[in-house]
Amino acid sequence: DGGITQSPKYLFRKEGQNVTLSCEQNLNHDAMYWYRQDPGQGLRLIYYSQIVNDFQKGDIAEGYSVSREKKESFPLTVTSAQKNPTAFYLCASSLYWGYDEKLFFGSGTQLSVL
């Protein structure tokens, strides 16, 4: 079955530590996205990638970094510079980059601070 796989489901970060969230898709989609979800708020865009080897900052990129070395993979690193990292992180993809495209989502990673 085609889809988006996020791992791990739960992740804990210690003070000053960088952690990496994995996102893999086998849908052959060009575009991939990372969103952050906080309770009672909508999803906010962290980073997006239109195509392999390219990525752009979203609305809340500070304290995060990404890479897109392979079409199917778009890992997100939450760095120690992100002072409030506790949130639910969702990875998504779309067939191509466009304003009319529907997104396909993974099942998310819950990140908490120890």
Next chain:
Amino acid sequence: AQKVTQAQTEISVVEKEDVTLDCVYETRDTTYYLFWYKQPPSGELVFLIRRNSFDEQNEISGRYSWNFQKSTSSFNFTITASQVVDSAVYFCALSEATNLNAGGTSYGKLTFGQGTILTVHP
């Protein structure tokens, strides 16, 4: 700037009741798309519907229906004869055609509403 407001934070109904989820949006663009996504307890968002700004026809899909009214900037979602499996968080979202990034390229930035938590009791 584009904005999406879902004024209902939580809704609780009993099975078989009809329920309407409200969505109001703001945009200066004439070309845009509106979306509804469902987030069940498992976490992943699931696409429900996409509507472009030039198509104001209402849509019905099984127990789901959508009422798009440009005059009031609303895109409401109704579930008829609700079921327990409809319990989820529902998000309305807006994508403008002419949103530009720093490089001047048009792209589809999706702005989400805050979400409405729907609980359907047996």
